[in-house]
Amino acid sequence: MDNLIVNNIRQRPLRALISVAGVALGVALVMLFTGLSRGMSNDLQRRSANLRAEIIFTRQGGMELTSSTANLSTKYAEELGKVDGVESVLPVIRYPFQSGRGFGFEMIEGVDWEGYAAMNGVALVDGRAPAAADEIVIDETKAQNNGKGVGGTLEIFGGKPYRIVGVYAPESGARVKMSLAALQDALESPGKCTYILVKCKDGFTPEAVAGAIEAAPATQGNKIQLTRDVVTNIEKSIPYLGVFLRALVGLSAIVSGLVVMLAMYTTITERTREIGVLKALGASRGYIVGIIEQEALVISLLGLVVGFAVSLAAGFLIHRAYGLLFDYGWRWALVAAAIGVGGGLLGALYPAMRAASLDAVTALSYE
Amino acid sequence: MKTILQAENLAKVYRVGSVDVHALRGVSLGVEEGEFLAIMGPSGCGKSTLLHLMGGLLTPTSGRISLDGEDMTAASDARRTDIRRRKIGFVFQRFNLFPTLTADGNLRLAERIHTGGRGAGSKDGEERRREVLSLLKLEDKLHHKPLEMSGGEQQRVALARAVVNQPAIILADEPTGNLDTENSAIVLNMFQEMNYRFNQTIVMITHNPEAAAMCRRIVQMRDGQIVAPSTGVQL
Ligand SMILES: Nc1ncnc2c1ncn2[C@@H]1O[C@H](COP(=O)(O)OP(=O)(O)OP(=O)(O)O)[C@@H](O)[C@H]1O
Ligand SMILES: [Mg+2]
Numbered sequence: 001m002d003n004l005i006v007n008n009i010r011q012r013p014l015r016a017l018i019s020v021a022g023v024a025l026g027v028a029l030v031m032l033f034t035g036l037s038r039g040m041s042n043d044l045q046r047r048s049a050n051l052r053a054e055i056i057f058t059r060q061g062g063m064e065l066t067s068s069t070a071n072l073s074t075k076y077a078e079e080l081g082k083v084d085g086v087e088s089v090l091p092v093i094r095y096p097f098q099s100g101r102g103f104g105f106e107m108i109e110g111v112d113w114e115g116y117a118a119m120n121g122v123a124l125v126d127g128r129a130p131a132a133a134d135e136i137v138i139d140e141t142k143a144q145n146n147g148k149g150v151g152g153t154l155e156i157f158g159g160k161p162y163r164i165v166g167v168y169a170p171e172s173g174a175r176v177k178m179s180l181a182a183l184q185d186a187l188e189s190p191g192k193c194t195y196i197l198v199k200c201k202d203g204f205t206p207e208a209v210a211g212a213i214e215a216a217p218a219t220q221g222n223k224i225q226l227t228r229d230v231v232t233n234i235e236k237s238i239p240y241l242g243v244f245l246r247a248l249v250g251l252s253a254i255v256s257g258l259v260v261m262l263a264m265y266t267t268i269t270e271r272t273r274e275i276g277v278l279k280a281l282g283a284s285r286g287y288i289v290g291i292i293e294q295e296a297l298v299i300s301l302l303g304l305v306v307g308f309a310v311s312l313a314a315g316f317l318i319h320r321a322y323g324l325l326f327d328y329g330w331r332w333a334l335v336a337a338a339i340g341v342g343g344g345l346l347g348a349l350y351p352a353m354r355a356a357s358l359d360a361v362t363a364l365s366y367e
Numbered sequence: 368m369k370t371i372l373q374a375e376n377l378a379k380v381y382r383v384g385s386v387d388v389h390a391l392r393g394v395s396l397g398v399e400e401g402e403f404l405a406i407m408g409p410s411g412c413g414k415s416t417l418l419h420l421m422g423g424l425l426t427p428t429s430g431r432i433s434l435d436g437e438d439m440t441a442a443s444d445a446r447r448t449d450i451r452r453r454k455i456g457f458v459f460q461r462f463n464l465f466p467t468l469t470a471d472g473n474l475r476l477a478e479r480i481h482t483g484g485r486g487a488g489s490k491d492g493e494e495r496r497r498e499v500l501s502l503l504k505l506e507d508k509l510h511h512k513p514l515e516m517s518g519g520e521q522q523r524v525a526l527a528r529a530v531v532n533q534p535a536i537i538l539a540d541e542p543t544g545n546l547d548t549e550n551s552a553i554v555l556n557m558f559q560e561m562n563y564r565f566n567q568t569i570v571m572i573t574h575n576p577e578a579a580a581m582c583r584r585i586v587q588m589r590d591g592q593i594v595a596p597s598t599g600v601q602l
Contacts, residue, residue: 276463280457281476
């Protein structure tokens with residue numbers, strides 16, 4: 001490597017640092033946002049995948065990704081239980097609450113614990129089932145993330161502490177559960193739920209059972225969804241996420257490119273006379289473009305390293321502080337790397353071409 | 368004797384707004400191999416313009432110029448750059464060393480450009496560099512950066528940078544213009560030494576009659592023309 005380049009960077013450490021930070025910012029933006037979207041979506045999917053009920057019965061508008069209302073009568077459970085091919089049914093209230101550390105919403109579910117555990121194959125690993133109005137159980141992941149276990153408390157409604165009486169595994173649905181009656185009480189929705197889980201008997205396909213439910217007169221006017229559709233819908237439920245991520249990648253490239261362009265532009269202005277000397281020494285246009293691009297490459301690579309380090313550290317800290325999940329993928333890491341380096345090299349191209357086409361005599365007399 | 372540089376009826380017109388500035392009005396000049404030539408004349412008479420034409424940094428408005436058998440008159444910018452790389456060494460009034468590089472780094476950079484990246488730091492180059500540095504008494508300044516050296520030392524490094532690649536011709540524009548008398552004398556001696564030792568062809572612009580007196584030939588210019596194409600020492 002040309003030591004002219006290393007020395008140029010050393011000569012102006014602050015400017016180099018700012019350029020490195022610019023590239024790092026672009027890289028970290030891509031990494032953190034894609035990591036967060038992957039992490040949260042994988043998390044939802046994993047938990048939903050642990051729902052063993054094949055069918056989810058809701059009222060129109062009853063359940064969205066981040067909100068839900070208890071607008072479905074639990075009486076439907078009885079009717080659903082009578083439909084051919086249904087093994088068991090279970091009413092669930094799902095309700096979002098502001099998680100204790102202030103960022104985003106978490107879900108709490110009100111269920112009859114024994115029924116839920118039997119239907120979905122989860123079991124308490126510690127403590128007992130929730131019974132009293134202020135008792136909850138949480139899953140192992142939540143217990144680990146929050147550093148809480150049996151005997152601890154969580155604030156759920158109006159800052160009121162709820163006692164953790166059990167910890168269960170594996171994760172399934174919302175990470176916090178209480179008894180159906182308790183949550184109905186808390187929401188002042190007696191006899192209501194958000195949806196009813198329906199598990200099919202062996203030998204019946206979910207489609208067949210869904211069809212039978214649809215045909216039953218007592219269940220008319222409600223929504224019948226297959227669990228596996230809801231799971232894929234979680235990804236689709238943020239319809240512009242993909243567009244958003246692509247826009248973000250583009251913006252990051254522009255940020256990296258602009259910062260490096262500006263830095264290189266001021267560099268060549270400052271070094272106009274040196275470029276004149278290079279020309280007098282017989283350096284070709286290619287050589288001059290080359291050394292400026294090499295300088296941009298060094299800065300971009302440093303920016304990459306810093307950007308990845310920042311992403312990992314920030315992901316870890318945000319996870320610790322807010323419980324958000326980051327899942328970094330190789331594909332996005334490569335995209336981020338291409339953005340950082342590509343943006344840097346492209347940004348430096350214009351100043352480099354300008355430098356290469358400077359008039360030698362004018363450059364030599366530049367003050 | 369071989370003619371290294373041949374200029375025929377060179378004219379250069381700069382256009383400033385709608386005004387034509389006639390910097391050179393028909394200059395013809397031949398420089399022989401091994402010559403040490405001084406160009407003198409009042410400020411604005413076209414000395415630097417002539418030197419820049421000789422070095423292919425500019426193209427003439429009319430006339431012809433060739434260097435070591437290569438015609439530079441109609442050559443493209445890339446071609447003239449390539450001729451500079453292979454055949455010309457420049458020394459400037461303001462030294463123009465790369466401030467972030469040491470003396471040695473400056474020489475290596477020139478070498479790297481000269482060889483087009485190939486053979487940089489070759490054994491030949493290393494030897495040549497050491498010889499030049501010892502002739503210019505710069506051995507103990509090798510690892511100093513320009514700001515850590517006196518003007519005289521910087522100009523000696525600049526001269527070393529120009530000669531290290533064994534150019535066909537050295538073009539120097541007032542190389543002692545920024546130096547005190549003592550350092551001027553040292554640097555001029557070094558130019559002379561290069562001329563004697565290596566039979567190095569040198570064209571030097573100077574305002575200093577003593578400097579000119581060290582040259583074998585002095586060309587006097589006025590108003591873009593050569594007024595006294597003389598041989599032998601004058602003044
Ligand atoms: N780039 C330019 N544009 C317009 N006019 C120029 C340019 N360069 C030089 N000139 C003019 O051309 C004439 C010759 O300039 P030149 O620099 O060759 O003179 P010089 O003999 O080297 O002077 P000095 O001794 O002051 O260095 C001057 O009148 C100058 O103003
Ligand atoms: Mg001049």
